[in-house]
Amino acid sequence: xxxxxxxxxxxxxxxxxxxxxxxxxxxxxxxxxxxxxxxxxxxxxxxxxxxxxxxxxxxxxxxxxxxxxxxxxxxxxxxxxxxxxxxxxxxxxxxxxxxxxxxxxxxxxxxxxxxxxxxxxxxxxxxxxxxxxxxxxxxxxxxxxxxxxxxxxxxxxxxxxxxxxxxxxxxxxxxxxxxxxxxxxxxxxxxxxxxxxxxxxxxxxxxxxxxxxxxxxxxxxxxxxxxxxxxxxxxxxxxxxxxxxxxxxxxxxxxxxxxxxxxxxxxxxxxxxxxxxxxxxxxxxxxxxxxxxxxxxxxxxxxxxxxxxxxxxxxxxxxxxxx
Numbered sequence: 001x002x003x004x005x006x007x008x009x010x011x012x013x014x015x016x017x018x019x020x021x022x023x024x025x026x027x028x029x030x031x032x033x034x035x036x037x038x039x040x041x042x043x044x045x046x047x048x049x050x051x052x053x054x055x056x057x058x059x060x061x062x063x064x065x066x067x068x069x070x071x072x073x074x075x076x077x078x079x080x081x082x083x084x085x086x087x088x089x090x091x092x093x094x095x096x097x098x099x100x101x102x103x104x105x106x107x108x109x110x111x112x113x114x115x116x117x118x119x120x121x122x123x124x125x126x127x128x129x130x131x132x133x134x135x136x137x138x139x140x141x142x143x144x145x146x147x148x149x150x151x152x153x154x155x156x157x158x159x160x161x162x163x164x165x166x167x168x169x170x171x172x173x174x175x176x177x178x179x180x181x182x183x184x185x186x187x188x189x190x191x192x193x194x195x196x197x198x199x200x201x202x203x204x205x206x207x208x209x210x211x212x213x214x215x216x217x218x219x220x221x222x223x224x225x226x227x228x229x230x231x232x233x234x235x236x237x238x239x240x241x242x243x244x245x246x247x248x249x250x251x252x253x254x255x256x257x258x259x260x261x262x263x264x265x266x267x268x269x270x271x272x273x274x275x276x277x278x279x280x281x282x283x284x285x286x287x288x289x290x291x292x293x294x295x296x297x298x299x300x301x302x303x304x305x306x307x308x309x310x311x312x313x314x315x316x317x318x319x320x321x322x323x
Contacts, residue, residue, distance in 0.1 A: 024262055025262045025263040026263060027263045027265035027302075028265070028289055028302040028303055028304050030272045030300065030301075031288065031301040031303045032075060032300075032301050033075075033272065033293075033298050033299065033300045034071070034298060034299060035047070035297055037297040039065050041069070041077045042071075042075075043297070044060070044062050044065070044069075044294075044297045044298070045063070045064035045065050045297070046062075046063040046064040047061060047063060047292055048061055048095045048279045048280050048292060048294070049096045049098075049108070049139075050280040050290050050291075050292050050299060051097045051098045051099050051105075051280075051282050052282050052283070052284040052285075052290065053099040053105075053118060054099075054101070054285060056072070056073040056284045056285060056286065056288075057071065057078065057118070058070070058071045058073065058075075058282070058290055058299070059097050059099065059105060060097070060280075060292070060299060061096060061097040061280070062080075063094055063095055066083055066084040066085075066094060067081060067083070067091065067094070068081055068082055068094065068097060068107060070118075070119075070120075073286075073288065073301075075299070079120060080120070081116070081119075082094065082120075088114075088122045088125060089120075089122040091107070091109050092112075093109060094107050094109050095108055095109075095110075095136070095137050096137055096138050096139040096149070096280075097280075098139040099141070100145040100147075100161060101143060101145060102145060102161075103117070103118045104116065104117065104118075104123065104145075105117070105118060105120075106141065106147055107139075108136035108137060108138065108139045108149060109136070110135065110136065111129065111133055111134070111135070111136070112125055112126060112127030112132070112133055113126055113127055113133065113136060113139070113147065113149060113159070115162075115163075124162060124163055126159070134151030134152070134155070135151055135153055136149050136150070136151060136152075137150055137151075137152050137182075137183050137231075138150035138182065138183050138184050138185040138195075138196070139185065140185045140186050140187050141161075141187070142187040142191050142208065143187075145161040146158055146159065146160060146161070146166065146208070147159045147161060147163075148185055148187065150182040150184070150195060152181055152182065152183070153172065154170055154171050154172035154173070154178065154179040154180065155168050155169065155171060155182075156168060156169050156182070156185070156195060156206075156210065158210075167209060167210060168210075169206070169209075169210030176204075176215065177204070177206075177210075177212045179195070179197050179200070180197060180198065180199035181197075181199040182195050182196065182197050183196050183198050183231045183232055183233055184196030184233035184234035184235075184244070184280075185234070186234050186235050186242065187236060188236045189238065189239070189240050192205060192206070192207065192208070192213065192240070192257065193205070193206045193207070194206075194234060194236055194257075196232035196233060196234045197215070197217075198226075198228070198231050198232040200217075200228075201218055201220075201225065201226040201228040201232075202215050202216060202218070202226070203215060203217055203255070203259065205257070214258070214259070215259075216255070216258075216259030221249060223253075223261050224253075224255075224259070226244070226248075227246055227247075229247075229248030229249075230246075230277065231248075231279060232245070232246055233247070233278075233280050233281050234281065235282050235289075236257075237283050237287065239257075240256070240257035241254055241255065241257065241262065242254070242255045242256075242257065243281050243283065243289060245278040245279060245281045245291055245292075246278070247277040247279055248277075250266055250268040250269075250276060250277065251264055251265065251266035251267065251278070252266050252278065252281065252289075265302075266278065270296050273300070275293050275296070275300075276294070276295055276296045277293075277295065278291050278292065278293050279292045279293075279294060280292040286303070287303065288301055288302070289301070289302040290302075
C-alpha cells in the first residue's frame with residue numbers, strides 16, 4: 001500500500017509540474033490596508049493567522065498580544081478577546097484561526113485548539129500540557145464543520161467540531177505524504193485537503209481521509225517554486241484555486257487545484273502590494289483576499305474587478321452554503 005501511494009504521488013507530481021510554467025491571469029488589485037505595531041485596538045504584534053466569516057468579517061490571530069481581533073471587511077475594529085495564560089479563553093501562542101460554516105471560531109494555540117462564538121465567548125478546547133496536540137500552526141474547516149490542523153512535527157489531524165479526533169496522517173520526511181514544517185492548510189471542493197509543506201517547498205493534495213492525490217512545487221525563486229526559507233501559508237477559493245503566501249519570498253502565488261500557476265504578486269517592501277514575510281491568507285465570499293504582512297504589522301486586502309478573469313458565479317454558489 002505504501003509503495004502504491006508513493007507511485008501515485010510520483011506520477012501526480014510529474015503531471016502537475018510538467019512543462020514550462022507561465023502566469024495566465026493578472027494579479028488582483030490592491031484594495032486597502034490597516035494595522036500598525038502596538039497593543040491597542042487595530043494594532044498588531046506578530047499577527048500570523050487570518051480568517052473570514054460568512055458576513056465578511058475578518059479575524060486575526062495577534063500572537064504576541066495573546067488575543068483575537070475582529071474587523072469589518074473595510075478594516076474597522078469590532079472587538080477582541082483573549083489574554084496571556086493557559087486557562088479557557090486565554091492564549092499561549094495564538095497563531096492559526098479559522099471559522100466554520102456556523103460561525104464558530106477556532107484558534108490554534110500551540111499545543112491545543114480553542115473554540116469560540118463569533119463574539120469571543122469560550123465554547124470548548126482540546127489539547128493540554130498533559131495531552132498536547134503537537135505544535136499547531138494551521139487550521140481549516142470543511143462544509144461538515146470538521147476541523148483540520150497542521151502539526152509542525154509532521155502530521156495532519158482531523159477532528160469533529162467538538163474536538164473528537166477522527167484521524168491523523170503524515171510523518172516527518174520528504175517523501176510523498178510526508179512533511180517538513182507543514183503550516184498552511186485549506187479545504188477545496190469535494191473536501192480535498194491542500195497542505196503547505198514549507199521546508200519541502202511544495203503543496204500536497206489529499207482526500208479528506210489522508211490519501212495522497214498529488215503534489216507540486218520545488219525550491220527556488222521562479223514560477224511554481226517556493227523559497228523554503230520560512231513558512232508557506234495557503235487558502236482555497238470555491239473553485240479550488242490555491243493562494244500560497246511564501247514568507248521567504250515576499251510574494252503570493254495563485255494556482256489551480258492541479259498546480260497550474262494562474263497569477264503572482266508581491267516583492268519585499270512596505271508599500272501597497274509589497275510584503276515583508278507574508279504569512280496567513282484568507283478569502284471572503286466576494287473573492288477578496290486578505291494577507292497578513294509581518295513585520296510590517298498590517299493586513300493587506302486585494303480584490304478582482306470585472307475586467308479580471310475570475311469565475312464570479314462560484315462566489316454565488318459559496319454564499320448559498322451559508323443561507
